[in-house]
Structures are given as C-alpha cells and as structure tokens.
Amino acid sequence: MKVAVCINHVPDTETKIKVSSDGVSIDKAGVNFMLSPYDEVAIEEGLKIKEKFKGEVTALSLGGDSHKETLRKALAMGVDKAVLLKDEGVRDSFGVAAGLAAELKSLSPDIILFGKQSIDYDGAQVGTLVAEMLGMPSAAVVVKMDVEDGKVFCEREIEGGHEVVETKLPAAFLAQKGLNEPRYPSLKGIMAAKNKPIEEKPAVAAEIRVETTAMKKPVPKSAGKILGTDKSVVPELIRLLHEEAKVI
C-alpha cells in the first residue's frame, strides 16, 4: 500500500498573532511553528495503514525551508520518505493544492491523507481540491477508517452524529481529531530520521486566485459590567441578557 500524507507547518496554537507591517501577513518573529495537529492525526493513520498492509508512507509539504522541521518530525514518527515542494512565496489554497496534486500525480499513491484543515488559515480546502484535481473520491472530517480489499469504509463527523461512507481506492481522506491518538516520535525514531533524506524540488507554479488584502485582529473585548452583588439585580441581569446580549 502506497500512502501519501500532506502536512503543513503552522504557528503554535499558543502563539499570540501579530499582524506584520505590510498588513497582509503575520509577523513571524518569535513565533514557534509546529506540525498542524490534524496533520499529525493524518500521519498516524498513514503509519497504521502501513503497519497493517506493509508498503510505504511519504510525507509532502509545500512551503519554504522552515517546513523541513515539520517533515523531519514526520520522518521521526516513522514516515519513510519526505518531499519538500519548495516555494517561499504566498499561495492560496488552490495554489497549494495545485502544487501538491502535480507531485502526487507522479507518486500515484493508493491513499492520500490530509488533516481536515491546517490550523493557520483554516481554509479546509486543500485536501478536497487535490482529490478533485486528481479525479479521485474523497471523504472529509473522517473519524474512523477501515481499509479492506481496495475499499475504504469511513465514518465522517457531521453535525449531531456520524455519516458512514464507502469508497474505492485510490482516494483521499481528511482526518479529524479522534480518528486515532498520534504517537510521539521516539528518540530512536528521531535519530533514524537523521539518515532519511528530505527530497527537495521546486513546487510547480500555480495561479493565485484568492489574494489576501488585509489581516484584522478581532475587536478587543470590552470590559464587563457588574450590576451588583445580591439577588435584587437578577431581574435586571435577565433583561440585559435577553435584550442587550441577546443570548437568552
């Protein structure tokens, strides 16, 4: 079984984001980057599939040199090969998908895994776009996956429940948290990863269809209001929650 996992290098979830002086990007100074958490779930699923069916897992990432750090983590977790599709520039989801799809076409994996979205821009588009570009079926927000005789049975998380779907390979799957519990890269894995090369190639050029024109921080929360400290204020509190805050 040939598995490809597409992963992204994103700011740590604890980062306090600052907008750069250009107004359209984030200030990366002092920001820790990490493997996007949903992508970590995708890697784990890829490794589990490999452990069950043999074969190999290739991790791909499109971006600048800094993405090597995340690819190295994937190798340390147990991925066999890593490919960096190099582009230091800015791409929209379509551009990222086009770059990945071009490489995946020649790789022709049986299964392509993604996180359901990367946690920086939250586009939740790349996996589905890649599948469309390659003309393969895809299932998103997957919380359970069983591979059997060239078919995959999945459970997708939907509002209020799960949808059970079935598709044929090759296909793409977008992992949701809960699909598995990602392993830590073991220290032995980290040392072994040192000897696994990261293949670098330029990402194929792609048209930018959506351009970022501004980044805005949310409006800061206004100060709270204290109505009083005894029960006499309860009716007023209910009125305000109902009429002003409109939450009840």
Next chain:
Amino acid sequence: MPKFQGVDFFNIESLLSEEEILVRNTVREFVDDEVLPIIEKHNRAGTFPMELAPKMGELGLMGATLPEEYGCAGLNNVSYGLMMQELERGDSGVRSFASVQSGLVMYPIFAFGSSKQKDHWLPKLAKAEKIGCFGLTEPDFGSNPGGMITRADEKSDGYILNGAKMWITNGTVADVAVVWAKLNGKVNGFLVEKGTPGFTAPEMKGKHSLRASVTSELIFQDVHIPKENRLPGGEGLRLPLSCLSQARYGIAWGAIGAAMACYDSALNYSKTRIQFGRPIGSFQLTQAKLVHMLTEITKGQLVSLQLGRLKDAGKVRFQQISFAKRNNVFHALEIAREARSILGANGILDEYPVMRHAANLESVLTYEGTHEMHTLILGEDITGVAAFE
C-alpha cells in the same frame, strides 16, 4: 495556565541542531501530556508515577545515549541534556528516575559489564521492563564514599555481600541493584537481583522532598552473589565516580528545567495577579526578581550547552561537570524560592508547581555531590590543593 513555550532569551535555539530541537520538543510534549496532569497527585501521595515507566521506555528516555544495539537511541549528550531539562520541568523525581536508570545503572553495565551482562540487562532496562538502582551511599558515608563498609568476601562459588546502603533512588522497585562494595579492600561493582536471599530494600518514608520518587535503604545480610554478577571491567572508586559524572551532567541540565517551570509560573502569575489596581508584574521589586531569574536561567543554559558540546567532543573534565551541577542547582533553588515569593500565599499550594520544585531542589542541592563538595572540587582544581584529603 498557558502551555509552556520555553525560555530562550539569547536565541540559544539557533545553537541546537534539528534533532536536538526535535528531542526537546518531544520530551516537552510528553511532560505536558503525561507528567504534569498526574504529578501533584503523586507528590501528595508520596508515590512515584510508575505508570510513566513503560511510556518513558517506549519513548526511548532510558539510557538514551547508549548505542542502538542495546535498544537505545544513541543520542548525543546535548540531546540527552535537553531531555533531562524537560523531564525536570515536570518533576525532579521523574528526572531522577531517568537519571538513575540511565547514568547509574545502564551506564556502569555498559561501561564495566561483561557482554553477557550487557546483553541480558540493557535491552530490558532500555524499555523500562526492568528497573535498576545504584547503591553507593551508606548511612555514614555520603561525601566520603571511599570509606564504605559494605564488603564482599570471595568464596569458591561467588561472593558474600554484607552491609547497608541508604538514600537509594528506585531501591524498593528495582529489579537489579548496581551495588558497590569493597572486595579485598578495593571498590567493586556487583549486580544484585531482587529477591536474592538476604537482600531487602525497605522504602524510606517521611520525605518533604522528592516525594514523587522512591528512596530506599538496601540491606545485605550474607547475600550470595554468583561470580558472573561482578562487573568485570575494573575496580576502584573511579568506577562509581565515573557513573556519578554521567548523572551529575544530567542534573546540571535538569535543574534548569525546574527553574524554567518556576520562572514561567511566576511570570504568568505576575501578569494576572492584581494588587493596588495593577498587575504585580508592573512593580519594580517583582520585575527585579523576574529579571534575576531569567538572567540565571540563561547563564545556566549556556553553561550546560557548552558542557554538552565538550562532552560530545570527549573533552569534558569532571571539574566542569561539578561547576555546572553546582551553579545550576544553586540558582534553580534560589529561583524556586523567589518564584514562591512572587506567588505569595498561592505559592505554597500544589495548584502551582513552585513549592514542589523548591522542595525537590533542596535534595538536588546536596545529592550527587553536595554543593559544598563541588565547591571543594573546584577549589582544588584552581589552587592545586585539596581541602578534603
């Protein structure tokens, strides 16, 4: 409490390799996910979180610098140090567990053991399927281990061991004890297996420090040790002292981890604790304390890193390890106490980690060579005159 983001005022990260960063981040994540959620409970109960042992083994934290052929990771010393830093950011007891297993049990078996001993013990110890302990200190011989009275007498079919050891980390839970005893007047190492008749390892209770760590006595009463259980790779005090150098090296890094946890806790607290209508972090005295903490952590980081680089190059001197252990532990303890004062009364609660670290570091200050003994080792090194012989 926000997730720990590291303390790196001097961009020390830029001096680390990709895999060193990955090792640190992995252990950091492990400590956040597995150690911190359970450590206060164990500290209160006075128990070691034994559920962590197999997980630590699986991750490769045991004997991490030893070669792959024994199931170990083959890390360099800087990676090992970063690992110890993160473990002790969790708890000194958890770091001690890894230090003892790695530096004081696996290392002597690796360095002085027979190939049969290595093949038998190292893979099991690496996975933490088996736990080890190290018996050098005795009730009356701490800083002066050469005066030990535990002795081994040669018999036709092995040795008879008599004596007692004290302050032994992991003693009660250990499957194998690396015990140092005098054989014909010279210090020798013996592997004593759990359950050997005449060997008992009662746990020492009532500790105010290192509560999440097992500390024991080892008692040997006419214990018969088979011939093949002696470490054949040499004799003399030099052997156990070389093990202590390994463990002290890890402590030098570990202390910084404990200091980082205290600093991080105090810094966060100072930003949210309001007095006189302002966060206490805005007051000059609090800022002075925080700056002092950051300064000492940063200096300690640089000392440890250079120590690690020297060790990796095979050029480290034991006096340099003494320097780092002495300096980093002393300042970590000072930082823990300062952090406690910033947290005020809240600082004594186990809702925050600082009092636990402060109490732990009181032990770390005197174990593996007291602060004073390391001072005298350095004093001898620079003057050429030993103050203690």
